[in-house]
Amino acid sequence: MRRNVLSAAALACTAVLATAMPAFADDPSPVPDTTAAATDSAEQADGTGPSPVPSDRGASEATPAPAEDTDGVTVVPRGAPDTGDAPVAEQSGGDGLLIGGGAAAVLAAGGAAVFVVRRRASGA
């Protein structure tokens, strides 16, 4: 019986370690953040600074008069505005779900193993 308890404890520890490893490995990766920031700043700079793609686009954008001089919208933009950069916690939400699901699966497997061991030990 004591062996059963010990084996259950060992399985639980294994499950905790198995779920902790991916969590630790997931955190310290600064690479995506910097690339995202670079993209954002590039887009912003593109709108305010001189355009890297010269004459064609620049000419077409410069043609319409700013609406400061008219009443009504002089250039209707294409599509819907993208006015939300998702919070970091939301972006990693999928990872959290995966880790949680993995932990649940490992624990369930551990529980099944304990059950089998106990059944064998009791000779049923």
Add this chain to the structure above:
Amino acid sequence: MTPFSRRAVVAAAVACLVTGCGGGADSDGPVATETPGNRSPAAAGSSVSRPSPLARSVPVGLEIPAIGVDTPVVRLGLAPDRTVEVPPITADDPAGWYRYSPTPGRPGPSVILGHVTVGAHGDGVFRHLARLRRDDGITVRLENGTAARFAVTSVRTVAKADFPTEDVYGDTARPELRLITCGGPLEDGEYRDNVIVFAALRATAP
């Protein structure tokens, strides 16, 4: 001993499942495509006496007391793909006025955009835009020292795929205002919807 250990294993598995599911259900926000308020902004307030339009002057500040907004306003143009530019993603992100729309207080729809969230910086300037209700006040300060005071006529949450271009950018006879941000649930790291506030000029100052 036997029923206890079995219960312990089951309880641990259930707890793990609960925490795992909780990770993904953080704050999807309100379900989209709800339409609190009036859907036909042009009709609202038509019987109210109309203030005279203001002289053309670029907006420099925006106040929305109902949701605690008091922010500078920057100018926005078009992105290379011909979508509207958005304000910079910074800690204290400002709102942005679309420079190809009328200045606030002039006839037509003046368009101001702001972020709902700004990535690692947290909430954006328009985080609570969807909480606005009909008749809430909006004040836009202009570069020449005057101010245009608007009242909300409707708030709409619409799927980006069905963005109401004509309702937002179409001509209007009187001075109106559009405030735009993102909303709805996140899908692959992108907000599914836009929240659009329609407002009409209520007064001018000084």
